Amino acid sequence: MNYARLTIALGLAALTAACGKKAETPVAAETNQASPDAAMSGDMGNMAMAPSATSAIKAKGHGTVKEIDKAAGTITLDHGPIPEAKWPAMTMAFKAAPAIADAAKVGDKVDFDVTLVGSAGEVTAIQKQP
Numbered sequence: 001m002n003y004a005r006l007t008i009a010l011g012l013a014a015l016t017a018a019c020g021k022k023a024e025t026p027v028a029a030e031t032n033q034a035s036p037d038a039a040m041s042g043d044m045g046n047m048a049m050a051p052s053a054t055s056a057i058k059a060k061g062h063g064t065v066k067e068i069d070k071a072a073g074t075i076t077l078d079h080g081p082i083p084e085a086k087w088p089a090m091t092m093a094f095k096a097a098p099a100i101a102d103a104a105k106v107g108d109k110v111d112f113d114v115t116l117v118g119s120a121g122e123v124t125a126i127q128k129q130p
C-alpha cells in the first residue's frame with residue numbers, strides 16, 4: 001500500500017533527521033537523502049514525542065521565537081539548520097525553563113544554546129540578536 005509505505009518513509013526520514021545519528025540502515029539513509037522535504041514536512045509533534053532518545057548533543061542555534069508557553073514550559077523556535085545534530089531548518093517546540101521563557105518574546109530573533117536528546121531538545125540559554 002502506497003500510503004503505508006509513505007508513512008514508514010516519513011517516519012524513517014523524521015527519525016533519521018531528528019536523532020542526530022547516522023541512520024542504522026542504508027534504506028533509511030537513502031530515504032532521507034531522496035526526500036529531504038519529507039523530514040521538514042514530518043509532524044514535529046510526533047517527532048518530539050518519539051521515544052528514541054540517544055546521547056545528548058549540545059549545539060548552538062539561531063532562529064526566531066514563534067511562541068512561548070510558560071505553562072507548558074516550552075518555546076517554539078523557527079530555527080536554522082543545526083549541523084551538530086544534522087537537523088535541517090524547521091519550526092519546533094523546545095523545553096524551556098521559566099528563566100528562558102522570560103528572557104525572550106515572540107518575534108525576537110535569537111541565538112540559543114540547546115541540548116538535544118533524540119528528537120527532543122531543551123533550550124538552555126537564549127539571547128536576543130542585537
Ligand SMILES: [Cu+2]
Binds near residue numbers: 079087089090091092
Ligand atoms: Cu528542529
